Amino acid sequence: MIKIDLITGFLGSGKTTFIRKYVKYLTDKGLKIGILENDYGAVNVDAMLLQDILCESCDLEMVAGGCDADCHRRRFKTKLIAMGMQGFDRVLVEPSGVFDMDEFFDTLHEDPLERWYQIGNVITIVDAHLELDLSERSRYILASEAANAGKILFSKTDGVGGGQIQEVTAYINKSLEEFHCTRKIDSVVMAKPWDEFNEDDYKKIENCEYVGAGIEKRYNADDVEFSSLYYMNKHMTVNQLKDCVNKTFSDEKCGNIFRIKGFMSDEDGWIELNATKKETVIKPIKEGQEIFYARTRLVLAARACGIEAYDTPFTDVEDMEGLRKDTEFAKSLGFAGKAVISPRHVDIVNEVFSPTEEEIAYAHDVMDAIEEGKRQGKGVISLRGKMIDAPIVKRASQVLEMEKAIYGGAFDE
Numbered sequence: 001m002i003k004i005d006l007i008t009g010f011l012g013s014g015k016t017t018f019i020r021k022y023v024k025y026l027t028d029k030g031l032k033i034g035i036l037e038n039d040y041g042a043v044n045v046d047a048m049l050l051q052d053i054l055c056e057s058c059d060l061e062m063v064a065g066g067c068d069a070d071c072h073r074r075r076f077k078t079k080l081i082a083m084g085m086q087g088f089d090r091v092l093v094e095p096s097g098v099f100d101m102d103e104f105f106d107t108l109h110e111d112p113l114e115r116w117y118q119i120g121n122v123i124t125i126v127d128a129h130l131e132l133d134l135s136e137r138s139r140y141i142l143a144s145e146a147a148n149a150g151k152i153l154f155s156k157t158d159g160v161g162g163g164q165i166q167e168v169t170a171y172i173n174k175s176l177e178e179f180h181c182t183r184k185i186d187s188v189v190m191a192k193p194w195d196e197f198n199e200d201d202y203k204k205i206e207n208c209e210y211v212g213a214g215i216e217k218r219y220n221a222d223d224v225e226f227s228s229l230y231y232m233n234k235h236m237t238v239n240q241l242k243d244c245v246n247k248t249f250s251d252e253k254c255g256n257i258f259r260i261k262g263f264m265s266d267e268d269g270w271i272e273l274n275a276t277k278k279e280t281v282i283k284p285i286k287e288g289q290e291i292f293y294a295r296t297r298l299v300l301a302a303r304a305c306g307i308e309a310y311d312t313p314f315t316d317v318e319d320m321e322g323l324r325k326d327t328e329f330a331k332s333l334g335f336a337g338k339a340v341i342s343p344r345h346v347d348i349v350n351e352v353f354s355p356t357e358e359e360i361a362y363a364h365d366v367m368d369a370i371e372e373g374k375r376q377g378k379g380v381i382s383l384r385g386k387m388i389d390a391p392i393v394k395r396a397s398q399v400l401e402m403e404k405a406i407y408g409g410a411f412d413e
Helices: 015-029 047-048 069-083 100-109 137-149 164-179 199-206 238-248 293-304 320-333 343-353 356-378 390-407
Strands: 001-010 033-038 058-063 090-095 118-127 153-155 258-266 269-275 281-286
Touching: 001 015, 001 100, 015 033, 015 090, 015 118, 015 199, 033 069, 058 069, 058 320, 069 100, 090 100, 100 118, 100 137, 118 356, 137 164, 153 164, 153 199, 164 258, 238 258, 238 269, 238 281, 238 390, 258 356, 293 320, 356 390
Parallel strands: 001 090, 001 118, 033 058, 033 090, 118 153
Antiparallel strands: 258 269, 269 281
């Protein structure tokens, strides 16, 4: 079975930063890792922050948006079904900072996921500078994330004394008590700076598992207290951006802002912004994401209408590595293909969007198993220890259609 870890934490706690380090540890061990970015917002910026760690041993899928909680859960389950067929050793789920923990456990106990996945760990990230005057709803989310955690990792601990860690730990324990959870988290807290983690530390995290503690259910996923706003095509200098961020956090008319993040171009290229009330980080990046929102919304709309969507071309004719990364990302978003502006780009785009030998062989095995099951009159059909259901058959059929279009018939093994 595929191990699946939930990396949870409140808004701006540092989940994405931890995942980068955790993935390196796991892939260095030779494991194939899948990351599922699972966000309620229409724009999943965190998915973009992980692009540079993608490789043959690490792939990324994303869920973004959804008209309501049920729609979002269906998308979450569909993505997990698709990832269950990609040969991952472990899947890491990074949810929104206001994620309903019940969604994770309930979905993993649905068929066919309960036969494919084994819940590995629940790892909760807590900002060492966590505000100690959160709203009731925020405390509820904090408590729900802590209740099930096998490990609680404090982030941003540089220069933080033990007294502050104890205060935040006590605040979490008090929040758990408020929602009728008897658990205390002191024994599972790790407050060591992440840059100092050694192999033993990561082994403890990798095998921390989870705790089946519960809290009083006071809110549903559709109870709205948090919302996100996004802005497109904003142009300003870095100094103007810093000033805008500071004013937004300090202006009461803007509400209680937890985090500001995204990408913007300036006179020197593209920059990444990641800001909380305590810290603003602005750093240069190679690739901009000026049409990221448009890409994600186009794919969702096209899929809803049963239409294949094709991505825009990569404009740097010389940058083959950048082309491959951008094409792989387009595929992870759900695009069926990609336009090109140079003949030199054709081979890479075709390679990325074409099924691999392993995928083709597996698709043939699926269809053979279906035919054999029909001949034997079986109502339930399995392959390699997993049930073959409608989504798997549909995916296999699509792979074989692509095989026929590309190779003109059966793949020569």
